[in-house]
Structures are given as C-alpha cells and as structure tokens.
Amino acid sequence: MCGIAAYMGRGDHFRILVELLLELQHRGQEAAGIVLFDMEAKRFVRLAGSGVVSNLLLKDSARNISIESAQGRYYGGIGHVRYATTGGYWGAVIQPIIVNTGGLNFSLAFNGTIANYRLIADEIRVKASNDSRVLGYLISELSREYRGDIVEAVRHLSEYVIGGYSLIVLTNEPRIIIARDPAGYRPLSYSLQGEDFYVASETAALEAVDAGEWSEVKSGEIISFDGFSLEKYMTGSAGTPYPCVFEYIYFSRPDSVFNGVSVYEARYRMGKELAGLINGIEVDMVVPVPDTGRIPALGLSETLGLHLEEAVIVNKYMGRGFITPPSHRSMVVRLKYNIVRNRVIGKRILLVEDSIVRGTTLNHLVSKLRYAGASKVHIGVVSPPFKYPCFMGIDIPAKNELIAGDLIPEEVARRLGADSVIYNTIEGLGKAVGLPSLCMACFTGRYAFKGLSLEDLENMVKR
Ligand code: SF4
Known part of the structure; x- marks a missing residue:
C-alpha cells in the first residue's frame, strides 16, 4: 500500500501536504516524508522520518520549513506515507526519494511494488536494495534514452516493470508528473482549481482539504502539470484495468471513490x-x-x-x-x-x-x-x-x-x-x-x- 500526495500552486505547500498526508495516514504508519522545491536556492528540501505524519512536525527543521513555506519560498511539493512491502519495515528507504544522476533531477513518491526490481537493477547496472530506488533509477535511465523527456520515460515504464504502481514525480523545472500503471492496481486522483494542482492517493483526502472537484487518474494515464498547463498522455501498453479488490475491502477509506465506485x-x-x-x-x-x-x-x-x-x-x-x-x-x-x-x-x-x-x-x-x-x-x-x-x-x-x-x-x-x-x-x-x-x-x-x-x-x- 502507501499513500502519496502532491501540491503545486499559490497556497502554503508544506501545510497543504501535511494535511493531505494526515488524510492518507491509514495507508501507512511506518514513515512519512515531504519534498519541496525551493525556488530561491533551486534545490529540493526534504523532511522525512519514521512513524506517523505528526512526528514530522516535531522535527527541528519543520519549524523553518513551515515558516518559509507560508512566505511562498517553495513551489511544488510531494509527500508519502509508508507501509512496507519490500525493503523491510524499519530503517529502509523513506520516500519521497531524490534522484540525482546528472541531468534532470527529480523526487519520486510511489505506491505499489516492483516485483522484478532486482532484475531491473541488474539490467540498468545499479545497486539498490529497495524497489523505490530502482524505480527512480529506471525513470532516470529512460529519460536519458528519451532525450530528457521524463513523461516519455514514465510512458515506457510498464514495459520493464512487473508489479503495480501509482507514482508522483517532482522535477527541478519544477513540474509534477503523476501516473497509474496500465492495470491501475492502486488509486490516484487529482484536482486542478485555477492554478492550484492537488494530488492524493484517495479522493477522500482531496475532499477533506477542500481541493474542489476531483478526477481519478485513469489506468495507464500520465498527467503533467507545470504550474500553467495540464497535459494528459496514455501509456503505450495500456490494457485491461485490474484494480485491486482489497482497496474496496480494507485499504481505502469508505468515503473514497475508486474507479468510479x-x-x-x-x-x-x-x-x-x-x-x-x-x-x-x-x-x-x-x-x-x-x-x-x-x-x-x-x-x-x-x-x-x-x-x-x-x-x-x-x-x-x-x-x-x-x-x-x-x-x-x-x-x-x-x-x-x-x-x-x-x-x-x-x-x-x-x-x-x-x-x-x-x-x-x-x-x-x-x-x-x-x-x-x-x-x-x-x-x-x-x-x-x-x-x-x-x-x-x-x-x-x-x-x-x-x-x-x-x-x-x-x-x-x-x-x-x-x-x-x-x-x-x-x-x-x-x-x-x-x-x-x-x-x-x-x-x-x-x-x-x-x-x-x-x-x-x-x-x-x-x-
Ligand atoms: S487483489 Fe489481492 S493480489 Fe490483487 S493487488 Fe489486491 S491484494 Fe494484491
């Protein structure tokens, strides 16, 4: 499982991301993290740690980030609450991760499992003991192959991945890219209100923070938002959707809608x-x-x-x-x-x-x-x-x-x-x-x- 969220717009990024993650807390309790893009320093700022979302607010750096965010220093941010499926429960990689392999830098948060991550790691010659890192390296590798086009990289992910994923990428342009795998195992939804772009694993989180009318990301759909325009793409190998029935039985909140149900x-x-x-x-x-x-x-x-x-x-x-x-x-x-x-x-x-x-x-x-x-x-x-x-x-x-x-x-x-x-x-x-x-x-x-x-x-x- 896991919960993922993003925000890009005119509001207080840190506060909005904390609120979205609190509304997704039921999807993971082992760790929480937020990455924001600092427009002044042109770099990512990361706040992450073990435990629930409210623990993040107790960290020393949280106060400064919160003040700077309220002053409008950040533009674009993503967040994650963690439930471990690979990489063990404690001490493993806490998301969002930051991928900096030269060229385009980005931060990644994903919900799902890459079952063949060790095989992918061998194929692209990287060392990684966790599927989130391998997914990050694969996106980086593919974006190099497609001349820095990260949307094209995400479009081709499903040709390599065995497993399921819903993901959010924040680039250093900055731009937010969101995607669901072609089978659409995990939920992902978004809302665009004027210049404010909200993303959350579940529709209930968007409603709770008053993000306005939402839409679900379709199975195999990729959406890119750069602060001005929103563009939609479909992955090349889109097939039959297979949403996870266990989202309906247990994982998702009862006030959420998943695949229109x-x-x-x-x-x-x-x-x-x-x-x-x-x-x-x-x-x-x-x-x-x-x-x-x-x-x-x-x-x-x-x-x-x-x-x-x-x-x-x-x-x-x-x-x-x-x-x-x-x-x-x-x-x-x-x-x-x-x-x-x-x-x-x-x-x-x-x-x-x-x-x-x-x-x-x-x-x-x-x-x-x-x-x-x-x-x-x-x-x-x-x-x-x-x-x-x-x-x-x-x-x-x-x-x-x-x-x-x-x-x-x-x-x-x-x-x-x-x-x-x-x-x-x-x-x-x-x-x-x-x-x-x-x-x-x-x-x-x-x-x-x-x-x-x-x-x-x-x-x-x-x-
Ligand atoms: S239905 Fe069962 S096997 Fe399929 S994605 Fe959900 S938990 Fe996994």
Missing part, C-alpha cells in the same frame, strides 16, 4: 452478498470487527433483519493491524480490541471481519468473546479465503503463513476456536464491487502478468 457502497453490498450465504445457523446479533467490518456488517444485518451491536471496541491509537510491522503485531492485536461484556453474555454472535490473513486477530477476539460470556461465535468474512501472495503492493505473507492456504472453512473455524466460518464468494465479491474486471489474485492465484506463474513471481521476489 464508492468504497462505502461496495462494502455495504459485500455485506449483503455475505448475508445470502448465512444459512443453518441461529444468531442473536451481528457484531462488526471495527473499523472495516462495520459497513459490511450493516449491509448484512439490514438484509437479514438482525440486530447490529457494537460490542467490540477498538483502541484507535494502536493503528491498523494489517499494516503493523510483524514485531509489533501480537502486541497490537492483544491491546487493540476489548469487549462490552454485558452486551454479549449468553448471546449467539455473528462476528463480521473484512478478511482472515494469519488468523491472529480473530483467534484473540473469539477467545475474548467467549471469556465475556458469548454462547456461540460464528464468523462472517467479507473476503473469500486468502490463498496466494500479492506482488502488486500489499504485504500478504507466503502461502504457508495464510490460515486459509490449504484448510477448509471448518478447519479454519476449529483453529480460530469459532463455531463456524462463512466466507464470501469470489463471484459475490465481484458483484458487490460491480466493475467488469478486478484483480483478485490473492484469492484465485490468477495474476495478470502474461506468461508468469505464481512460482515465477515467487522466485523473482526471492532472488
């Missing part, structure tokens, strides 16, 4: 689809696992005429479980949820969760609910069983770490200590989103990379 409405319909699969069990109440279980639980409870009870309370300060580093995951799971005991005593519960990856959270929640006095705990899962890894920007573990890898639902329920587990179907999920094509490779094992099997992709990443 409201995430809220898609989640609600996922709950309705799941409701059609709840047969042969008696329940007294539907209990969502907050936050992403809430909207599907609403769709499910309204469809079945069941009482919805917010009996699982979340400690929001613990962050999002899925994007928490493995070293902290068990602590987060243990401390994140608590049960309202007097609401569940003697009750038969249908717990609604967005997905089951390793099963750690649900295992803990089921035992907490039973300890609190629930008489039955069934689990309704908004996703089909997770069976395969992702190579397009989500840190889904290897097959042997996925609880549903080789197990039938009855066995998964036994391992979780639940009375039953009911998964949504792949067809139901597709119907709930309502797009003609979607990436669902983590459920089906069918990747959209022609001629590459799961084994090929795994070997490429391991290499």
Whole structure:
C-alpha cells in the first residue's frame, strides 16, 4: 500500500501536504516524508522520518520549513506515507526519494511494488536494495534514452516493470508528473482549481482539504502539470484495468471513490452478498470487527433483519493491524480490541471481519468473546479465503503463513476456536464491487502478468 500526495500552486505547500498526508495516514504508519522545491536556492528540501505524519512536525527543521513555506519560498511539493512491502519495515528507504544522476533531477513518491526490481537493477547496472530506488533509477535511465523527456520515460515504464504502481514525480523545472500503471492496481486522483494542482492517493483526502472537484487518474494515464498547463498522455501498453479488490475491502477509506465506485457502497453490498450465504445457523446479533467490518456488517444485518451491536471496541491509537510491522503485531492485536461484556453474555454472535490473513486477530477476539460470556461465535468474512501472495503492493505473507492456504472453512473455524466460518464468494465479491474486471489474485492465484506463474513471481521476489 502507501499513500502519496502532491501540491503545486499559490497556497502554503508544506501545510497543504501535511494535511493531505494526515488524510492518507491509514495507508501507512511506518514513515512519512515531504519534498519541496525551493525556488530561491533551486534545490529540493526534504523532511522525512519514521512513524506517523505528526512526528514530522516535531522535527527541528519543520519549524523553518513551515515558516518559509507560508512566505511562498517553495513551489511544488510531494509527500508519502509508508507501509512496507519490500525493503523491510524499519530503517529502509523513506520516500519521497531524490534522484540525482546528472541531468534532470527529480523526487519520486510511489505506491505499489516492483516485483522484478532486482532484475531491473541488474539490467540498468545499479545497486539498490529497495524497489523505490530502482524505480527512480529506471525513470532516470529512460529519460536519458528519451532525450530528457521524463513523461516519455514514465510512458515506457510498464514495459520493464512487473508489479503495480501509482507514482508522483517532482522535477527541478519544477513540474509534477503523476501516473497509474496500465492495470491501475492502486488509486490516484487529482484536482486542478485555477492554478492550484492537488494530488492524493484517495479522493477522500482531496475532499477533506477542500481541493474542489476531483478526477481519478485513469489506468495507464500520465498527467503533467507545470504550474500553467495540464497535459494528459496514455501509456503505450495500456490494457485491461485490474484494480485491486482489497482497496474496496480494507485499504481505502469508505468515503473514497475508486474507479468510479464508492468504497462505502461496495462494502455495504459485500455485506449483503455475505448475508445470502448465512444459512443453518441461529444468531442473536451481528457484531462488526471495527473499523472495516462495520459497513459490511450493516449491509448484512439490514438484509437479514438482525440486530447490529457494537460490542467490540477498538483502541484507535494502536493503528491498523494489517499494516503493523510483524514485531509489533501480537502486541497490537492483544491491546487493540476489548469487549462490552454485558452486551454479549449468553448471546449467539455473528462476528463480521473484512478478511482472515494469519488468523491472529480473530483467534484473540473469539477467545475474548467467549471469556465475556458469548454462547456461540460464528464468523462472517467479507473476503473469500486468502490463498496466494500479492506482488502488486500489499504485504500478504507466503502461502504457508495464510490460515486459509490449504484448510477448509471448518478447519479454519476449529483453529480460530469459532463455531463456524462463512466466507464470501469470489463471484459475490465481484458483484458487490460491480466493475467488469478486478484483480483478485490473492484469492484465485490468477495474476495478470502474461506468461508468469505464481512460482515465477515467487522466485523473482526471492532472488
Ligand atoms: S493480489 Fe489481492 S491484494 Fe494484491 S493487488 Fe490483487 S487483489 Fe489486491
């Protein structure tokens, strides 16, 4: 995952970027960074560090940057919140990065995964242990090949990259270039209001900062803005879009729109689809696992005429479980949820969760609910069983770490200590989103990379 943002215009660049990144904080909590173009010194200024966006404001240099930004010293800026998919969790490259290989200098922020980054690094003869650096070097190399034309370089990226990306480049002209890969796995949206150009991974962030009417960057589209004119291009190899279904299930905010589909409405319909699969069990109440279980639980409870009870309370300060580093995951799971005991005593519960990856959270929640006095705990899962890894920007573990890898639902329920587990179907999920094509490779094992099997992709990443 990751969140990316940009701004170029007449406003206070630093403040606007901080606001956009705060609105994208749910997409990454491990690190945050901002790069601004200093018009006086004709150079990039970078502020970055581990942790959440508000940590940036505590840095010594933040005060000066903030004052200078309010005085109009910067023109053009990009930002990033990080969730690690390659390069490890801590101490790895924090974006945006600055690429200075002679000629055109630029800063890059991207959301996604370049699965074949080691192969690309070999091909273009650079040393890099992280896909963001390799992507930066590849753009630099290609722009040299196309006589300094960075848009042309970005247009040709997809001929080299196996994986998924939405990206933002800030050049030292200065100019902002934004792009989504031809499959459009990750979201990206923008708004141009007069001379003010805003970019954010999600439409909700643009709405939150009052950026005006927004548009989504199309799959395979490249947009360039130099402060005066906005130009649009399409990548040469644009094919069928395969937006990530997990953006609808978990990652994106419910108040965002992705590929013209409201995430809220898609989640609600996922709950309705799941409701059609709840047969042969008696329940007294539907209990969502907050936050992403809430909207599907609403769709499910309204469809079945069941009482919805917010009996699982979340400690929001613990962050999002899925994007928490493995070293902290068990602590987060243990401390994140608590049960309202007097609401569940003697009750038969249908717990609604967005997905089951390793099963750690649900295992803990089921035992907490039973300890609190629930008489039955069934689990309704908004996703089909997770069976395969992702190579397009989500840190889904290897097959042997996925609880549903080789197990039938009855066995998964036994391992979780639940009375039953009911998964949504792949067809139901597709119907709930309502797009003609979607990436669902983590459920089906069918990747959209022609001629590459799961084994090929795994070997490429391991290499
Ligand atoms: S494999 Fe799953 S998580 Fe990865 S892009 Fe496809 S749908 Fe999204």
